[in-house]
Each structure stands twice: as C-alpha cells, then as structure tokens.
Amino acid sequence: MRTAIYTRVSTDVQAEEGFSLDAQLHRLHSYCESQGWSIVGIYTDEGFSAKNVHRPQLERMLNDAQAGKIDVVLVYRLDRLTRNVTDLHQLLEIFDRHGVGFKSATEVFDTTTAMGRLFITIVAALAQWERENLGERVRFGQAEMVRQGRYFGHTPPYGYDLKDGVLSINPVQAPVIRLIFDRYLAGDGTSRLAKYLNDSKNNIPRPRGSDQWSMKVINAILKNPVYCGYVRYGNQPRNKAANYQPIVAKSDHERIVQEYEWRRAQALMEQRRTGGPRTGTGVHPLVGILRCGKCGGPMVGRTEQAGKSGRVTPYHGYMCNTRRHARTCDMKMWKRDVIEGALIDELDRTVHAALENNFYPPQVEQKDHAQIESQLTLMKARRRKWMDAYERDLISAEDLRDRLNDLSRTEDQLKSRLHAHAAQTSPIRLDEFISIKTAWNVATPLERRELIRTMVETAWVFPDGSVKVDLRSDL
Incomplete structure (x- = not known):
C-alpha cells in the first residue's frame, strides 16, 4: 500500500501538547510498519492553520494523489488534515475520485459506509467548532487588551x-x-x-x-x-x-x-x-487651488523647455486644463512667477483690508504670536540638523533620540502657548498672514504649497493676469 504521510502543526503550544512534528512522524512510521505499508511521501506543513486548504504541502500531496502516486493518506489525527467540514468533504471527494483511501492513526473511520461518513463529519464539525471558539476567545482577549490601552501582537509597528x-x-x-x-x-x-x-x-x-x-x-x-x-x-x-x-x-x-x-x-x-485633481507638490505649489477666470476649469502646472543661443532652460507656468485637453478655452499659459507674485500681492491687500477693519488682535499679541512661530521654525531646523548629523555618523542613535525627545518637549510647550494665545484672540486667524510675503520668499516649494493651503480656498486667474483670492471659510 503506497502511503502518503501528512503532518501539520500551527503553533508552539501544539508541539508542547504532544502534536510536534517529530511525535506525529514517529507514530505514523510505527503504524505503517505494523500494517506493512510502504511510505512513498511525507508532506509536512509547519506553521499553517487548518482553517482552509491553502497549504503548500497539502496541495502537493493532492497533486500526487490525482497523479495516481498514492493509495492511502495517513494522518495522526483528523484535525491535522482539516478543521473545516466543507473542506473535509471536498478532500474526501478528491480522494474517492482517484481511488485514494484516508486513515487516521488514532481514530477509527470508515468512509465506505454512510454511518462512517456521518461519524467523520461529526468529528470534523467538532474540530471546526473548537477552532472558531478558540478564535473568538483570542479576539475577545485582544480587544480587551486594547480597551485597557495595551498593545497586542508579537511584532511592533515600524518606529x-x-x-x-x-x-x-x-x-x-x-x-x-x-x-x-x-x-x-x-x-x-x-x-x-x-x-x-x-x-x-x-x-x-x-x-x-x-x-x-x-x-x-x-x-x-x-x-x-x-x-x-x-x-x-x-x-x-x-x-x-x-x-x-x-x-x-x-x-x-x-x-x-x-x-x-x-x-x-x-x-x-x-x-x-x-477631492478633484491631484494638488501640486513640486515646482507648482498653486496647483489644486488655481482656477481659470474664463471657463472656471482648474489650472495645472506645466514645464516646457525654452532656449536662446543654444541654451535650453525649463519654463515653469500654469495652464488652463480645459484648454490643454478640450481646447475649448483660450486662456493663455501664465508664467509661474507672474501668477504667484500676483497671488501674494492679493493676499497682502486682503491683510491690509483686515487691519483696517480691526480684525487683528493687539500689536503686542501679534508680536508674541510671531515669536512663537519663529521658535517653532527654529525647532524644525534643529530637527533636520540632528537627523543630518546622524546620517553622517556624527552622533549616535542614542544621542539622536535624546536630542529629538528634547526638541519634542520644547515644541509641545511652544504649541501649547500658541493654542492658548489663539484661544484668547480673534477667531479669525489673520494674524498668521502678516509675514506672508517674507515667508514665501524663503520657503521651499513644499512649504509654499502648505502655506497657501492654510489660507486660500480658491484663487481665480483672469485674462489680464490679475488674481482674485477666496479665503478659507475656517479662518
């Protein structure tokens, strides 16, 4: 009798309870010797659950069974093969279709009779119930750990x-x-x-x-x-x-x-x-808020090559997306610096108008707010400095951690002051706009994008190059 031995363990606990691979193999070898059966294959799935049949060695064994290489499949116990009733019937059907018998070394099954098939189905149903019940207990325990603020799992998240x-x-x-x-x-x-x-x-x-x-x-x-x-x-x-x-x-x-x-x-x-189209994250920080004043369509960033006397340089601009694709709008392509300069000027006019209407808090509060913002900017620069020093192996990982922790504590204190200050001033946070032109001139493209989006909902570009700004409603 050509015998295929199948063994499986999913956890270390099963091994401790006597289901280790070595223990299963020893028992199954002894069984084959007592029956005079020859072993033609040993198929072992280690670390796999029996909740489904997606196991590499089980699939290999089924392929060999279908190829006529096996007469009988021998397992230590039924739950080593499967803990799912539906999967059990499918496996027995495959075995029966290819003339392969099934045998458990520790249980008495006879799949050739109706009573035997009923018995094996009951055993498989109990195994499935045990697996599902265990899963419910585990999930309940994990959920309770989280409710208590404890982390569950064996693998920590990155960081x-x-x-x-x-x-x-x-x-x-x-x-x-x-x-x-x-x-x-x-x-x-x-x-x-x-x-x-x-x-x-x-x-x-x-x-x-x-x-x-x-x-x-x-x-x-x-x-x-x-x-x-x-x-x-x-x-x-x-x-x-x-x-x-x-x-x-x-x-x-x-x-x-x-x-x-x-x-x-x-x-x-x-x-x-x-949202709509992707917003600009590179050399065109206004993409996503710019709209055409003629057709209402979004304006997208465009980089073209322009040159003189054999020299080729990139030309950055903003173009109406409707003109670019549908060709139904004749808004010209505007140079990036022109549109961005017009937008900043418009924001300055908005700020002056707000000042005239007394939207700003007293000057001493403005100064305090600006000082806190300046210190927060300095904290960010220091953070980049220490990270650069670590990447160049100038400081150790422990030094980096200590310095970053110090920076985080200082930042928390500054942000708490900033929030407390904001709560005592006008809900219209126009005090943040005072140094917009200065900030724009020294900011990176990414910082410019974030700066504009904290203030502007939509900016409309008109054929004469003027820009109208709609401020965010939550300012």
Missing part, C-alpha cells in the same frame, strides 16, 4: 521596539516616521514619499521584511494611530460591515507625532481621496 508587551521608541526608525508625517503634511503624496524613501542617497532604513518602501506601507503608517499615542484593534474586518468601528484607546507608550498632526494627516488623506 517602535516591543519588550514585555510595552512599546518603546526605536531611535533609528522613529525619525523616519516623523519624516513621513512632516513631508506628507507639507505636500508630498505617497508616491513621492516612496521615491524619496527608496533613494539610496537618503540612506533611509527599510520597512521590516522588505527592501523597498511601497505606497501601501506608507499609507498604512499614516493611518495608524499608534504613532500619536493610541492602540487599535480591528483595522480591516473581513466582513467590511458599513457600521463596523475599530476599537481605539489611549495608550501610555511614547508618541512619535502629535495627535493634531495625525488628525491633519487623516483629513488630508480624505480630502485627496474625495
């Missing part, structure tokens, strides 16, 4: 280490998380972020189990509340019920980003998901 069930900052990975949130809030999309993180020149540590950063991984990081001090259970339910809500609870572990920053990232992701 953290896990010891005795407690998350702690990983000094090498945490700055990468900080970088991802900073650049995303400044305008980078997940595609641009992946490109930056994968650039070997930046020497960014890779995510666990992969040699590349992907948009999917970055998206998951941005959505994970663990980075602002929370733990979560039930992120992606299998049933995808419309009313399903994951369990989220405050935790005591150290956060990497502030909660308001994480919430800003969620709002930005939702805006990009439900």
